[in-house]
Amino acid sequence: MRHRWQLFELEDQTWFPHVVRQGMMDVLRFLITGLGIYKPVVPLLRKALRHQNQNHLVDLCSGAGGGILQVWQELERTSGQRHTITLTDKFPNVEAYRYLAAQSGQALTYTPDAVDATAVPEHLEGFRTVFSAFHHFSPATAQAILADAVRQNQGIGIFEGAGKKWYELLLVWLVFPWLILLITPFIRPFKWSRLFFTYLLPLIPLGTVWDGTVSLFRMYTPQHLQQMVNQLNAPHYTWQIGRARHWSGTGVLYLIGFPS
Template sequence: MNIRLQLFELEDQRWFPHVIRQGMLDFLRFMITKLEAYEAALPLLQELLERTQQYQITDLCSGAGGGIAKVREDLSKRVGTPVQVTLTDLYPNLEAYQYLQAKSKGMIDYLPVSVDATAAPDSLKGVRTIFSSFHHFPPRTAQAILQDTADKRAAIGIFEGSSKSWLELLMLWLSFPVVIILVTPFIRPFKPSRLFFTYLIPLIPIGIIWDGSVSLLRIYPPRMLQQMAENVKAPNYTWRAGKAGSRFGKHVIYLIGYPEKGTS
C-alpha cells in the first residue's frame, strides 16, 4: 500500500467527546503493550540514545502512552542504564499518565499541560519519539515537526506500528470487533465509562474501527518520509526512513534523524 490518503479521524476532531477519545486510546495502549508492537523499533531507538549519549526520551503525541512502558523497560536493558521518559500531548490523558508514572516508579513522568509537537518547549530534553501518531498530521504540519526538531538539534524517532498493507486492513475489520469485546474488562486503569461506551452504547468500538482503518490509509510510507526529511533545512543532520520487523504484527515504519556528532 504505497499510497496515503488525508482522511479524517474522529479522535482528531475538537468536538469529539473526550471520554470516547480516551477510551479508544486506552485500548490502543493495552494492545500495543500486550503485542509488544514496537519490538522492531528498539535497535533504532538504541542507536539514537547511544549516538547522542542521552538516556532520556521526550515522547510527543503520547495519547494514552501506548506501549511506552514496555519500550522503556526493554530499552533500558539494551543500553545498560535506566531510561527516563516524559510523556506529552496536545490533549494529555492525565489518568493514563499518572497510572504509568506510578507503575514505573517515576521513571515515566509527564507534562500536564498541552504540548504542540511543532513547537516543543526548549525545556524538554532528550531524544524525541512519536509512536503511532505521525500519520495524524497533514504534510505541512508533519514537516514543521521535523523542522522544529532539527532547529533545536534534537534527535527523533518516528514509528508507526504497521507495514501498511491491505491484509492489515482486512484483519482490523474481521478481528478487532471481537478483540475489543474480549479485552475491555482487563484494561487499566478501570473506568466504568469504558464499559458503558463499549457494551451498552458501542461508541468506543465504532471509533476504534473507523480510526484504525483511516490510520492505515494515512500512514506515510518510507518513501514519503524520506522525501519530507530531505526538505528539512538543517546542516549536518542525518535522516533515515524504512521498514523494520519480520513477523506479522511486529512491523514498524520508521523515520529517524539526528545531528551529526559534534554539531548539537
C-alpha cells in the same frame, strides 16, 4: 498502499465525546503493549540514543501512552542503563500519565501543560519520539515537527505501528473488534464508562475500527518521509527510514534522525 489519503479520524474531531476518545486510546495502549508492536524498533532507538549519549526521551503526542511503557522497559532491559521519559501532548491525558508514572517507578513523568509538537519548549530537552501519531498531521505540520527538532538540534524518532500494507486492513476489520471485546475488562485503570461504551453502546470498538482503517490510509510511506527529510536542509543529520518487521507479519514504519 503507495498513496496517502488525509480523510478524518473520529478522535481528531472536537465534537467527538471525550470519554469515548479516552476509551479508544486506552484500548490502543493495551493492544500495542500486549502485542509488543514497538519491540522491533527498540534496537534502532537504542542505537540512536547511544550515538547521542542520551538516556532521556521526550515523547510527543503521547495520547494515552501507547506502547511507551514497554519501550522504556525494553530499553532498560537491553541496554542495562537507566532511561527516563517525559510524556507530552497538546491535550494531555493526565490520568493515563499518572498510571504510567506509577507503573514505571516515576521513570516516566509528564508535563500537564499543552505541548505543541511543532514548537516544543526549549526546556524539554531530550531525544524526541512520536508513536502512532505522525499520520494525524498534514504534510505541512508533519514537516514542521521534524523541522523543529532540527532547529533545536534534537534527535527524533517517528514510529507508526503498522507497515501500511493492504492485509493489515483485514486485521483491523476482522480481528480488532473481537480483541476489544475480550480485553476491555482487563484494561487499567478500570473505568465503568469503558464497559458501557464497549458492550452496551459499542462506540469504542466501532470508533477504533474506523480510526484504525483511516490511520492506514493516512500513514506516510517511506518515500513520503524521505521527501520530508530532503526538504529539511539538514546535512549534519543522520536519517534512517524503513519498515521493521513484527512477529505477526505486520511492520512498523519508522524515521529516525539525529545530529551526526
